[in-house]
Amino acid sequence: xxxxxxxxxxxxxxxxxxxxxxxxxxxxxxxxxxxxxxxxxxxxxxxxxxxxxxxxxxxxxxxxxxxxxxxxxxxxxxxxxxxxxxxxxxxxxxxxxxxxxxxxxxxxxxxxxxxxxxxxxxxxxxxxxxxxxxxxxxxxxxxxxxxxxxxxxxxxxxxxxxxxxxxxxxxxxxxxxxxxxxxxxxxxxxxxxxxxxxxxxxxxxxxxxxxxxxxxxxxxxxxxxxxxxxxxxxxxxxxxxxxxxxxxxxxxxxxxxxxxxxxxxxxxxxxxxxxxxxxxxxxxxxxxxxxxxxxxxxxxxxxxxxxxxxxxxxxxxxxxxxxxxxxxxxxxxxxxxxxxxxxxxxxxxxxxxxxxxxxxxxxxxxxxxxxxxxxxxxxxxxxxxxxxxxxxxxxxxxxxxxxxxxxxxxxxxxxx
Amino acid sequence: xxxxxxxxxxxxxxxxxxxxxxxxxxxxxxxxxxxxxxxxxxxxxxxxxxxxxxxxxxxxxxxxxxxxxxxxxxxxxxxxxxxxxxxxxxxxxxxxxxxxxxxxxxxxxxxxxxxxxxxxxxxxxxxxxxxxxxxxxxxxxxxxxxxxxxxxxxxxxxxxxxxxxxxxxxxxxxxxxxxxxxxxxxxxxxxxxxxxxxxxxxxxxxxxxxxxxxxxxxxxxxxxxxxxxxxxxxxxxxxxxxxxxxxxxxxxxxxxxxxxxxxxxxxxxxxxxxxxxxxxxxxxxxxxxxxxxxxxxxxxxxxxxxxxxxxxxxxxxxxxxxxxxxxxxxxxxxxxxxxxxxxxxxxxxxxxxxxxxxxxxxxxxxxxxxxxxxxxxxxxxxxxxxxxxxxxxxxxxxxxxxxxxxxxxxxxxxxx
Numbered sequence: 160x161x162x163x164x165x166x167x168x169x170x171x172x173x174x175x176x177x178x179x180x181x182x183x184x185x186x187x188x189x190x191x192x193x194x195x196x197x198x199x200x201x202x203x204x205x206x207x208x209x210x211x212x213x214x215x216x217x218x219x220x221x222x223x224x225x226x227x228x229x230x231x232x233x234x235x236x237x238x239x240x241x242x243x244x245x246x247x248x249x250x251x252x253x254x255x256x257x258x259x260x261x262x263x264x265x266x267x268x269x270x271x272x273x274x275x276x277x278x279x280x281x282x283x284x285x286x287x288x289x290x291x292x293x294x295x296x297x298x299x300x301x302x303x304x305x306x307x308x309x310x311x312x313x314x315x316x317x318x319x320x321x322x323x324x325x326x327x328x329x330x331x332x333x334x335x336x337x338x339x340x341x342x343x344x345x346x347x348x349x350x351x352x353x354x355x356x357x358x359x360x361x362x363x364x365x366x367x368x369x370x371x372x373x374x375x376x377x378x379x380x381x382x383x384x385x386x387x388x389x390x391x392x393x394x395x396x397x398x399x400x401x402x403x404x405x406x407x408x409x410x411x412x413x414x415x416x417x418x419x420x421x422x423x424x425x426x427x428x429x430x431x432x433x434x435x436x437x438x439x440x441x442x443x444x445x446x447x448x449x450x451x452x453x454x455x456x457x458x459x460x461x462x463x464x465x466x467x468x469x470x471x472x473x474x475x476x477x478x479x480x481x482x483x484x485x486x487x488x489x490x491x492x493x494x495x496x497x498x499x500x501x502x503x504x505x506x507x508x509x510x511x512x513x514x515x516x517x518x519x520x521x522x523x524x525x526x527x528x529x530x531x532x533x534x535x536x537x538x539x540x541x542x543x544x545x546x547x548x549x550x551x552x553x554x555x556x557x558x559x560x561x562x563x564x565x566x567x568x569x570x571x572x573x574x575x
Numbered sequence: 576x577x578x579x580x581x582x583x584x585x586x587x588x589x590x591x592x593x594x595x596x597x598x599x600x601x602x603x604x605x606x607x608x609x610x611x612x613x614x615x616x617x618x619x620x621x622x623x624x625x626x627x628x629x630x631x632x633x634x635x636x637x638x639x640x641x642x643x644x645x646x647x648x649x650x651x652x653x654x655x656x657x658x659x660x661x662x663x664x665x666x667x668x669x670x671x672x673x674x675x676x677x678x679x680x681x682x683x684x685x686x687x688x689x690x691x692x693x694x695x696x697x698x699x700x701x702x703x704x705x706x707x708x709x710x711x712x713x714x715x716x717x718x719x720x721x722x723x724x725x726x727x728x729x730x731x732x733x734x735x736x737x738x739x740x741x742x743x744x745x746x747x748x749x750x751x752x753x754x755x756x757x758x759x760x761x762x763x764x765x766x767x768x769x770x771x772x773x774x775x776x777x778x779x780x781x782x783x784x785x786x787x788x789x790x791x792x793x794x795x796x797x798x799x800x801x802x803x804x805x806x807x808x809x810x811x812x813x814x815x816x817x818x819x820x821x822x823x824x825x826x827x828x829x830x831x832x833x834x835x836x837x838x839x840x841x842x843x844x845x846x847x848x849x850x851x852x853x854x855x856x857x858x859x860x861x862x863x864x865x866x867x868x869x870x871x872x873x874x875x876x877x878x879x880x881x882x883x884x885x886x887x888x889x890x891x892x893x894x895x896x897x898x899x900x901x902x903x904x905x906x907x908x909x910x911x912x913x914x915x916x917x918x919x920x921x922x923x924x925x926x927x928x929x930x931x932x933x934x935x936x937x938x939x940x941x942x943x944x945x946x947x948x949x950x951x952x953x954x955x956x957x958x959x960x961x962x963x964x965x966x967x968x969x970x971x972x973x974x975x976x977x978x979x980x981x982x983x984x985x986x987x988x989x990x991x
Binding site: 176180190441447 | 615869893922974
């Protein structure tokens, strides 16, 4: 982060986050969002539903004198919900019934009772506890049931929200919008440069060779790609450094996107702009590529469907792969990848078709065809191209990399 | 957790965990593993690569007097790697070169230099830093490059590992095995009860109606299922409470598994035991069900493949869905789900076939066929069954729930 960025700490409470039941989503969400807004998150502290440890952790978070402290969880109706109480203790104030919070609680209690056919009075009685705020704090309007808490400790702005991800995330975004209006966030530019075909070891030296003291650089490696994030204040000197770095990356490594778009978005946009559609023929990925393409709303505009040709019989029956080709070259081969792609293009009546056939492992590898060997095919109006790849890693990694590499093969085929 | 369980804290360091680049895996892994071993994790503290905050956070973690403190990250070769230094500060001892650690570092440096064709001396010079341990600490044998650190603070056993997930996780499991031999972990029994077809609101009261003070109960809701985890010490009274609770759940709600197996595992085992195979026909899920089935190694034993019939044309061409049925009832209908399942069973020459057709959203819903409406079909030797479901939530949730519900439909069809 550029020098002088505001600093934040995040505290989450909940036993379910610490016993393997639930993977955190709120912490990752708010850290990512803060980071995009130019705030440096110093700590993400997850603590059990325990009065002593929650108070100690809040105190510890405040000891770093962050500009912002975001708290998630512990605002429900049970005795495990300790956030208001612990915040009051740490701020050195009593808990007090807040009339504004009480109005929210009454309103949401009525709505819930109506929706779930519960007794209004009983529901409200249970929920009244949620209107107890540290004295001097103000309620944050609820996105679901419980109101949040806004408070101050020295220069630290404190916001607490319920832990339900939908509520937490919506309430944080509301707060962020109001902080934005107050000018709390620095004016920061974020640029993403996406690279496919080389690793971190090739990208790193390109970055190191140029000055970037006015930038915060983050390299991320995942799914077979390298992503470089450049962040800087909106100022000429930083902009110049960023422009030079992006240009050096484009000259030195296979950059495929500098405008933020992922390979999935690029392929979708390109197909849409040509009014073309595509199909898939998947063997070792078993539907993963199709699932990924159709994860995007509106994908029926350009995705016809596909064949999961897991067995050789399916390759022959549904894709017309010649039995002789399968027998001669084996299912994991350049020839079968080509036949699968062409077969899917014909069977689905699509403009383009991608095929994937490989050894995902952990079993099934041989010295000639080891685990990680994958052939990718792309059939289109101009012909068929096939690529061989050797992916490292476990079954999941090989399958994910294969799907990504297939999309890149299509993009290459779609390029003018 | 039953009373008297050992308590643990986890500290992770790394800017990449706090700026949205990387999602934590080590913390979740070790919390889950500790929890299974009967240890209560009090805190999972993630902190930036910052000397003051890392020291303060380690001090805060120790202030809770945990029996175990696991530290991840910050053991590399750069100036950002502060764990050894901060641990020494917090323990009140100097850093000192540890001969045993130096032997590890020398050995791994040579191996890396050879593998990457680097200069041995230069590599070793860079890595020597990793042999600096807090005085009195002992090295943990490396799983990759850097050795870990084992130390004591009062009654707290401290273990620090590099943050690379492969290294962290392997080194933790080595430590855990040695702690197991020392009798550090309580003798704990974990039972999982899996429920499909009702929500948390129906499961909760069954649990509340019986005594469970000797159990730790965890309810997890996700993917369309409710999972109840019961944990207790291996003792008669707790065992009796657990047996009674499991029996009450089986009597009161649709329990489908009490032996830990997931629906995916049950379906795989059942197909294997019958030497039967299956196929899929997927519309709105676009390959998600196939991808999930083939995520399991060895799935080619019972999975023939499938058709991703995203377009109506594909439904007609590849599954033989009659155009008249599509025209009369629409693609999202009981009739089309039936035709898709039967078509996939024939096209893939499979014993069983599942079909999914629905409105995943966010667009495409109508008053008669709203977002979340999904028809599931299951064709088998005994005929075809179809189920209508109305799933809540966003596109991703609808698709995930549909895949899960389809597997449950197959399991019902496979039941004796």
